[in-house]
Amino acid sequence: MSTQTASQSMSLAELQRQMAAAVMAPLTADEDMRANAPDGRAITDRS
């Protein structure tokens, strides 16, 4: 299990703003993580 998150060509500040928004997004009604980040990109699991 290791979620690969893109950070290339993104500043540290922008990465932290985007990741904070994703981390603090409400869970689904079933209390699961959302399948997509706030910007619409899929949150993938490479395992």
Place this chain on the structure above:
Amino acid sequence: MSGNRFNAYQDHGVGIGLRIPHYNHIFSKKPVVDWFEIISENFMCDAGRPMAVLDQILEQYRVVQHGVSMYFGSVTEPDPEHMKRLKTLVRRTGTPWLSDHLCWGSVDGAYTHDLLPLPYTWEAVERTVARVKQVQDYLEIPIAVENVSSYAAFTGSEMTEWEFLNEVVERADCGILFDVNNVYVSSVNHEFDPMEYVNAVPAHRVAQIHIAGHSKYEKYILDTHDHPVIDPVWQLYDRAIERCGRTPTLLEWDDHIPTFDEVHAEALKANRYLRKHSGELAEVSR
């Protein structure tokens, strides 16, 4: 000589985290404990029960502060009021060193209350080094940064986690709180050799070591601090002590907390390895 300049040349021995379910036992039984680690944020107030408890503990025990919200890798500046309260607590406890995590967790005033991994980039090295130096200068005590367990990695990373740690501590001239359980957890989650990590850490900068248990799930390991330490983690600890020498060691147990005696007994298993590498035992036997 045991110890180094990052732990004020202290040989603290083996401690445990100070946790509320153990208060009554500690105050009534007054057990012999080498030292307690406190979570700084639990005592950053002016009065009330937390401070009464702390003062009572300080009368009898050595205390070292460990923080969970410094976020050395965050791009936004730390809250000045938080820093001021932290310094007040540092003066009160007389902690010989202060540790917090090599991670980020807040941005633009929003706090995630999580220990989030950094991308291992040169930009993150520079940001983190600046923050560690800033905190070290302000608090006027040695700082030790702790490697975190992580569950996500970044495609843009330019080095390994241990290379990142080494760059930060060398440039900031700070110590390391080396968490061997976190090394194990991340090694499983990210598929690297944990012993390579242990062998790469600059031993002369290790101020303290954390040991803990964790929870294993189907696809990953979670750093839950709710189990005894497993053998592979003890093996990493064994090697760490072999490289670093006697190092203040702390068992973390934060959920499903058993009795004080059970937690303390688990922590004291570390003495086997401390003695082994002090030449008092030829071989560890379990």
